[in-house]
Amino acid sequence: MDERARAGASPRTDYLRVKDLHVTYRTAGGDIPAVRGASFGLAPGSKLGVAGESGCGKSTVALALLRLLPKSARVSGEILIDGEDVLGMKWGRLRAVRWAGASVVFQGAMHSLNAVHRVGDQIAEPILLHEPRTTPAAVRRRVGALLEQVGLPPARARAYPHELSGGQRQRVMIAMALACEPRLIIADEPTTALDVMIQAQILRLIDSLVGDTGISMLMISHDLSVLADTCDRLAVMYAGRIVEEGPAQQVFDDARHPYGAALSAAFPRIGDPSSRRNPHGLAGDPPDPAALPGGCAFRPRCPVVQDRCAAVDPVLWPVGPDRAAACVRVPSDDDARAAGVPAGADAASPGMPPEQVARDPNGAPPITRPEETR
Numbered sequence: 001m002d003e004r005a006r007a008g009a010s011p012r013t014d015y016l017r018v019k020d021l022h023v024t025y026r027t028a029g030g031d032i033p034a035v036r037g038a039s040f041g042l043a044p045g046s047k048l049g050v051a052g053e054s055g056c057g058k059s060t061v062a063l064a065l066l067r068l069l070p071k072s073a074r075v076s077g078e079i080l081i082d083g084e085d086v087l088g089m090k091w092g093r094l095r096a097v098r099w100a101g102a103s104v105v106f107q108g109a110m111h112s113l114n115a116v117h118r119v120g121d122q123i124a125e126p127i128l129l130h131e132p133r134t135t136p137a138a139v140r141r142r143v144g145a146l147l148e149q150v151g152l153p154p155a156r157a158r159a160y161p162h163e164l165s166g167g168q169r170q171r172v173m174i175a176m177a178l179a180c181e182p183r184l185i186i187a188d189e190p191t192t193a194l195d196v197m198i199q200a201q202i203l204r205l206i207d208s209l210v211g212d213t214g215i216s217m218l219m220i221s222h223d224l225s226v227l228a229d230t231c232d233r234l235a236v237m238y239a240g241r242i243v244e245e246g247p248a249q250q251v252f253d254d255a256r257h258p259y260g261a262a263l264s265a266a267f268p269r270i271g272d273p274s275s276r277r278n279p280h281g282l283a284g285d286p287p288d289p290a291a292l293p294g295g296c297a298f299r300p301r302c303p304v305v306q307d308r309c310a311a312v313d314p315v316l317w318p319v320g321p322d323r324a325a326a327c328v329r330v331p332s333d334d335d336a337r338a339a340g341v342p343a344g345a346d347a348a349s350p351g352m353p354p355e356q357v358a359r360d361p362n363g364a365p366p367i368t369r370p371e372e373t374r
């Protein structure tokens with residue numbers, strides 16, 4: 001098996017590939033490193049969930065993918081959508097990629113929809129932007145069909161946002177996202193503001209749309225249960241970094257990183273409230289990104305912290321078939337083989353080298369990275 005497969009990386013046919021993404025917000029109070037070297041891939045038709053506590057950088061990653069970040073954000077790394085370099089893209093091309101290549105469903109539809117325009121006109125907007133010659137009758141038909149696709153009567157096109165319930169508004173947002181038949185939908189907390197019953201309906205809707213159309217989806221949520229239930233793969237973020245990545249059920253049931261384990265223990269399986277292993281959650285708060293502790297950023301909260309965690313800021317490396325984690329306690333596959341322990345086994349490994357050999361999950365050559373304390 002090659003390095004990429006061991007690292008949990010997606011194959012080269014990934015529709016979306018993100019490599020070593022860094023985003024720093026420049027503020028009057030100083031720089032805020034919101035995303036620190038995130039790498040992941042998304043194969044066509046697959047669903048990746050990005051989980052983590054508030055402030056870990058999930059929305060920043062989502063916004064970066066289509067260059068929707070504020071001007072204060074400094075971005076580096078590589079973002080490829082269908083092989084095209086988003087960060088280097090000319091404005092005209094970027095406009096074409098937005099909506100048609102990839103579109104975003106944001107949380108809180110009330111704030112995302114324009115209160116003074118009928119929802120049908122808002123769904124029509126991206127269609128007309130991309131196909132300005134479409135006749136009014138054809139646009140009307142298309143808007144009606146999109147509304148039906150998301151479970152709303154076409155006549156609701158004439159409604160204003162305030163005339164719709166929260167769930168209906170979110171359906172309108174999804175119809176808008178589908179308007180130009182994108183191959184990727186980025187859903188940032190698409191159900192957060194909704195009650196539990198409506199949440200389940202919207203998730204089922206998203207699931208069926210993605211399944212029916214072969215669209216890829218990146219879904220962001222703080223709720224690991226929802227992501228484990230909806231997505232094929234999970235990436236867990238902590239303090240701007242992906243600390244664990246792998247098949248969704250494996251990460252949920254048997255996380256390798258202590259943060260992934262703590263996060264999944266705090267959530268029950270969908271439909272089985274008694275399955276929550278630690279209802280009290282994880283003690284302490286995530287660090288202020290502007291004042292990260294040296295070494296591993298999870299160190300102050302980690303239940304299994306060791307002395308060496310102060311000196312090493314680990315990056316993702318392969319820890320078993322199709323999985324990756326960033327913790328010095330979890331030996332990489334190569335280290336495990338050298339030490340004679342099963343690949344991916346959790347161990348305070350005697351074979352763990354003092355320096356971290358990080359393998360880029362998207363296939364770049366191995367990078368030797370001591371990552372000493374700043």
Ligand SMILES: Nc1ncnc2c1ncn2[C@@H]1O[C@H](COP(=O)(O)OP(=O)(O)OP(=O)(O)O)[C@@H](O)[C@H]1O
Nearest residue numbers: 025027032034053054055056057058059060070289
């Ligand atoms: N425009 C901005 N200017 C300065 N700092 C920002 C800006 N947007 C986000 N941040 C900071 O960047 C970090 C990551 O924020 P982000 O919103 O990406 O996290 P998140 O995981 O999506 O959180 P949430 O779940 O609360 O939305 C946080 O510390 C946040 O305060």
